[in-house]
Amino acid sequence: MTQYIPDTQRPIGLFDSGEGGLTVARAVADLLPHENLIYACDTAHFPYGPRPLAEVRAFFRRFMEFFVEQNCKLVIVACNTATAAAIDLLLADAFPIPALGVVQPGAAMAAEASATGRIGVAATQGTCDSGIYPQTIRLFRPDAYVVQQACPILVIRAEEGVISGPEVRREVERCLAPILAERVDTLVLGCTHFPHMAKVIQDVVGPAVRLVDPGKATAVQVADLLRRRGLLNPGPGPGQRRAFTTGDPQRFLEVACRLWPGGVDAAAHIHLWSQQE
Structure with a gap:
């Protein structure tokens, strides 16, 4: 039987091509310390910048499926390139859960x-x-x-x-x-x-x-959105943080610990495609 999780305690998902989005995760954690966070990045396809936006858009849609499976209450597209690739989807609320970008x-x-x-x-x-x-x-x-x-x-x-x-x-x-x-x-x-x-x-x-x-601007918008929808996690303790990558979890963790000391202490591999492109 699936364990019931109150809406306020459901996690916030954050998506990026790599480690960069940890700056957004840190801003959210600082402003909303009780929130549970799931950080998922596509280091197997990093960097996104030189890729066609249509390809980035397809990657992002698959990650949205992952966040739905993780029962997230909100997704932050912590990647400017992915935001640009999927801006029409974000503005149209095209997903089962709300998603917003950083642009x-x-x-x-x-x-x-x-x-x-x-x-x-x-x-x-x-x-x-x-x-x-x-x-x-x-x-x-x-x-x-x-x-x-x-x-x-x-x-x-x-x-x-x-x-x-x-x-x-x-x-x-x-x-x-x-x-x-x-x-x-x-x-x-x-x-x-x-x-x-x-x-x-x-x-x-x-x-x-x-x-x-x-x-930092996005974190403020997230706080406002959750407050308006009655979805802020009241705590009492600090939120959990989980990290996932399509690449090497150990390498991700080594870099993450330098970029955000104490922010991430474990990472797991996820395989979202039948074969890596």
Whole structure:
């Protein structure tokens, strides 16, 4: 007989291509410490940035099936590329459980934060090609001037757990030079891997440029949604955290422990396809 789980105690699912979405998981855990979290990532197909959005969309749909099987009450698409690939599905509430992405909260925060309307977006190639950030930012601020830059090397470095040091700083400087040349006053970290190296990025862009972490904005939106629907977990204790990956669980755990010390202490392998692509 299946054990009954009250709706408030059902877990929140978080999805990303790799370790980057741990920045969103951490933001949710900090804001909502009683919530049970399931973090699932597709490291077998990482990185998503260079892949066709149609392919990423198919991967995401399979993970949504997994989250339904896990009895999640809400899913956070903690991946900007996947959000871009499935934005129509998210807006249409096309799944049995509510799902939301990180782009809209981040875009809204950037539009509000910028004094001049000159906004930079550092992201993956797939997110940049989709145009989702400029489009969404202009929904909140029609006069905004938005410049984008794909920074794939920073995604790789974060996935390796290398988030500081002289080499990372040089790569950040090179990646962000075209954005800074446009005199932006706000920079959206448009890939969930980038907040892992936020200290280096802030040092490079200087104090006059405000960093926007869509993960933190998303956590606030999640809290509001759960509160409105009466789904907040009242506790009393801290929530459970479970992690799953389509790749090597041990490697995932080694990197996760560097990126989020104390945040994840175990990971399991999941096989969601009849054969790996």
